[in-house]
Amino acid sequence: MAIRRVTREHVQYLLLETMPNDMGRAMVLSARTLLSAAFSEAVRAGRIQDNPAAGIRLPAAQEAAEFIMPNREQLDALTDGMLRTGHCACGSCACAACVFGEVLAVSESSVRDHVLRVG
Numbered sequence: 001m002a003i004r005r006v007t008r009e010h011v012q013y014l015l016l017e018t019m020p021n022d023m024g025r026a027m028v029l030s031a032r033t034l035l036s037a038a039f040s041e042a043v044r045a046g047r048i049q050d051n052p053a054a055g056i057r058l059p060a061a062q063e064a065a066e067f068i069m070p071n072r073e074q075l076d077a078l079t080d081g082m083l084r085t086g087h088c089a090c091g092s093c094a095c096a097a098c099v100f101g102e103v104l105a106v107s108e109s110s111v112r113d114h115v116l117r118v119g
Contacts, residue, residue, distance in 0.1 A: 003042055008052045011035060015056060025061055032056060 001010075015035075019028045032053065039051040070078070 004048055006052050011053045012056055
């Protein structure tokens with residue numbers, strides 16, 4: 001496609017619809033920066049009137065999950081349960097393949113009435 005035919009809608013579709021399906025946020029941010037710089041240079045060179053990538057805002061990044069550090073008693077209870085049953089003491093999985101870090105990342109707000117709510 002000729003540079004003069006690229007519209008803001010084309011760039012938005014690329015950055016907001018196409019790329020996020022296949023790439024991470026950092027790659028989309030890099031692509032936006034590169035496209036904006038390239039189109040800015042084309043404007044300076046007189047090849048196009050306006051930068052179609054200018055001002056396109058990406059959605060806010062999703063916040064990371066809360067990560068808490070368990071105290072000694074919590075770690076002991078967790079590991080004791082894992083040793084006794086052969087799987088995670090939280091009961092959220094039925095196999096020994098439960099990732100220990102995922103169990104530790106569960107916040108207190110995920111537990112209601114002594115039941116772990118996942119998802």
